[in-house]
Amino acid sequence: MRELAQFIIDNVGGKDNIYSVSHCATRLRFKLKDNSIANKDKLKANEKVVSVLESGGQLQVVIGSNVASVHAEVEKLLNGGKASNESIEKEEKTKFNFFTFVSGIFAPILPAFAGAGVLRGLTLLAIQFGLLNPDSGTAQILEVAAMSVFYFLPIMLAYTTARYLKVNPIIAMVIGAALINPKIAEMMGDIGNGARSEFFGIPVVLMGYPSTVLPIVTSIFVYSYLERFLKKVIPEGGQLVFLPLISFIIMIPLTLITIGPATVFISNAIAGFINGLIEKNALLAGAFVGGGWNGLVSVGLHWAVNPIMIQNIAGQGYDYIVPFTFATNFAMMGSAIGVFLRSKNKKFKRYALTTALTIAFSGITEPAIYGVAIPLKKPFISALIGGAVGGAYIGFSHVKSFAFTYGGLTTLPSFSGGESGNMINALIGLGICVVVSAVLTYILGFDESVEKI
Template sequence: MNNEKPLGKKILDLVGGEKNIQGISHCATRLRMLLKDDQIANKNKAEIEDLNGVISVVENGGQFQVIIGPAVADVYDQLLAGTQLNQETDQNDDHEKNQHGLISGFLDVVAGIFTPLLPLLAGSGVLRGVVLLLNQIGWLPESSGTYHILTAASTAVFYFLPVLLAITSAEKFKVNKYVAAAVMGALIMPEFTQIMGNHGNGVITHFFGIPIVTMSYTSTVIPAILSIWCLSYVERYLKRYIPESLQLLFVPLLSLFIMVPLTAGAFGPFGVYLGEWISNGINILMNSNGWIAGAIVGGAWNLFVIFGLQWAVNPVMIQNISKLGYDFIVPLTAAANFGMAGATLAHFSEPRTLK
């Protein structure tokens, strides 16, 4: 019988145990810990890096980060097992914001929202590419039922992206994720989209006499995040003043009554236009001088990844793909990755003289 501790528990011991961790989260590749006493972890840094399964250890933005790779979610679960670390409090959140600053806090929020969706986005993208390839070579005609079923399977993530983002945003902002999904789901229902008819975005409707600009919210990114961020405050306010015996009914009821019209009238249009402005601005830069834009993005991308700044760019990529069907940024980041692969291959291919 193998009684060896799992990797997560080994890391927990070496950073000073549960009592030394103020807050913990993970992104796509690394554990991110806010420690009460950094000296304990720093003293054991070399030992942590020597653990089987640990790639490296870095410190950034007040966080002690252990780079694991694709298995980070399993290691995270191992570390949390049997502890109270997953039960975060508002006090921890405030402390974390104070320690990290606005930029680090923003990047942490974006990472927490998009990381759970990365496997689905990757799988859907590859499946969509396979479907299009088979269609181009004539093996899968558009008239076939198979084509339509696989197209639906590969593009559903983009159509329902606001709902999926509402769920991950709710988990990050600690709000009822089912209510969050219902708020954004309401804005992509046929009853809502039919208001626009054939005119598209910009049709004016009214909610109790208040004018609302209707938009198409399928495949959008920013409206869901803004809406659920606001919902987190609305829900806390309602729970503060509604008796606990009545919260089961009235908190979801009032949340929907408030947030669906508020999102449709304020957060939704602002988010749609903001996403389009950011996307268009980056695309204009790419079209005006692709060489310079490519050199800047490709050359700086690895530094972005080291400091976690890539999370600020990923929403723009997703916005481009969901709206335009393509993106200019991804190939430039791929060039950076291939550059690293080439340097690594050259390093291992270099002849060495044994001493």
């Protein structure tokens, strides 16, 4: 990994050309001083690099499922991952990009979502088959294990947002913890959301913030400006005490009085609008999302929708969009299988099978998208069509997911629970995705003269 990390650093322009580097599930995301210096062709020629692309002002080097290990080595080589003050100041002046921000704060939490999602699905599956009594201590402890990641989401997002914005993560976590302090629920009493209190005579509308996303992310975004201001006006010797003191006095009441209620309303409105569209014409929504999601993934725009799915799972216990993302993953798997069956090139066949298995067992599609589908073109089109057909069936059947997970064979238990037939319809829809994409890929064929796959 150290050799690959050094190779990547050298070919993005060296240490001096790097403001910062982060990663998501499969990609290293570089903020560079000058993107034109990067040697994209040489990066792409490396067998351990799946693809290279520019999106949202970033240079993204697609590595695959071992990206975290490569990222760790890159940070070690970049002086322990510590940028100079000059680099940080220059980076702060660069244009803010919403998609980069969202991916940066959610990527570190995704493994926890995946593990918790599978655990919750398996628990629901055991309950459905009568293997587990839902009122037993075992079932309740498993529920705690699976749902804690959602309940304490404000604290985790406070940490990742603070890390991304380069402010004190511990102070940020305290702000997140304040939102889910049991005292808030006690103050709400039997009234619940909408109960009223006051802070020095200022009216406060109390809300429940466990499992919420937008309130804490917005709060820490505001806090990042406050911290930078306080560091400029408070002498260094007094920052240990007065920076957190002033931050707590300002940010926690401000969040409870204004930021929290406003963002909860916005979150509920957005989620309600999207869920309403899906329920109104689920077949069309399934075809559109199931067919188009791979396109969003290919340019990194899928991160904009992830918070909505997480909010739905956390708030109402299920989501309609997650099944559509499963559809698009299984469609891409089908295209990779089609390439494996049709290709006469041993290298193509081996790589296509590897990417299909990667989707099946980890739900990660980027190696198949950048390494197989896009270079060969027609398999990508086949995946879009397969995802649309299977997604339409899933939407028409109103399939729900009861966990936020990557779409693969290992995460199928996330369809356990709810109405009878939910799991069966999910399996039928996903089977359609695989078969349609594989058959279309095989029939349409592809040009095997592509140099790198």
